[in-house]
Amino acid sequence: MVRLVFLGKFGDLAPPSLAQVALPREVKTLADLKSWIGRAEPGLGRAMENTPARLVLNQCVALDLSHAVSDGDEVAFLPPMSGG
Amino acid sequence: MAVRIALEPFDPQAETARFAAGRDDAGALVSFVGLCRAATGGAAVEELRIDHYPGFTEKEIARLTEETARRFDCPDLLVVHRVGRIEPGEAIVLVAALSVHRANAFEAVKVLMDYLKTDAPLWKKESGPDGARWIEPRAEDHTRRRQAEKDMA
Numbered sequence: 001m002v003r004l005v006f007l008g009k010f011g012d013l014a015p016p017s018l019a020q021v022a023l024p025r026e027v028k029t030l031a032d033l034k035s036w037i038g039r040a041e042p043g044l045g046r047a048m049e050n051t052p053a054r055l056v057l058n059q060c061v062a063l064d065l066s067h068a069v070s071d072g073d074e075v076a077f078l079p080p081m082s083g084g
Numbered sequence: 085m086a087v088r089i090a091l092e093p094f095d096p097q098a099e100t101a102r103f104a105a106g107r108d109d110a111g112a113l114v115s116f117v118g119l120c121r122a123a124t125g126g127a128a129v130e131e132l133r134i135d136h137y138p139g140f141t142e143k144e145i146a147r148l149t150e151e152t153a154r155r156f157d158c159p160d161l162l163v164v165h166r167v168g169r170i171e172p173g174e175a176i177v178l179v180a181a182l183s184v185h186r187a188n189a190f191e192a193v194k195v196l197m198d199y200l201k202t203d204a205p206l207w208k209k210e211s212g213p214d215g216a217r218w219i220e221p222r223a224e225d226h227t228r229r230r231q232a233e234k235d236m237a
Contacts (some may be wrong), residue, residue, distance in 0.1 A: 006206030082201070
């Protein structure tokens with residue numbers, strides 16, 4: 001299982017069923033995971049295409065989407081930030 | 085360095101007093117408090133909600149804080165940032181800096197606030213009579229952030 005965290009406006013579009021998912025066989029990398037989410041939830045997929053999304057793997061920023069995803073990982077999807 | 089995510093309202097003056105208590109290594113203390121406005125761009129704000137990513141948010145703000153302290157030679161910096169539901173008039177963020185002389189403390193607070201606007205993993209949602217909307221950094225926030233990077237180079 002992989003834990004998925006959707007922050008900010010992505011959180012509004014992600015159904016609770018996406019919080020924890022069994023990794024589909026075809027998902028090997030972060031890029032695969034992002035595409036799979038886009039197919040499963042087209043509204044969320046569009047939002048992640050239209051907004052620069054940063055990915056965080058196990059609490060570390062993932063700049064390379066070819067990074068492997070494995071069972072037990074936590075992947076977070078971050079829209080542009082707005083603190084302060 | 086101290087970074088705290090506050091789930092409940094906090095008292096900026098009490099936090100600042102605690103931060104500076106007993107410090108005789110600094111000649112300047114500068115603090116900034118960001119407050120929740122009752123209106124933005126002419127539209128009423130009934131409530132602000134700020135989301136964070138527990139663990140990662142604290143780690144990233146600590147990284148930005150340490151970078152700022154190194155750059156401006158501050159012996160200590162404090163960041164307290166609210167998350168959750170915030171009402172107009174409540175404090176959203178407190179940034180305080182101690183330094184030997186005032187110029188560095190002023191600069192450190194300004195630059196750290198610029199970082200927080202664009203680089204801290206926090207997401208603001210404003211709600212009012214016309215509905216709710218997620219806030220994204222303004223062009224001027226990015227400009228200030230780029231300028232800070234240039235100044236550092």
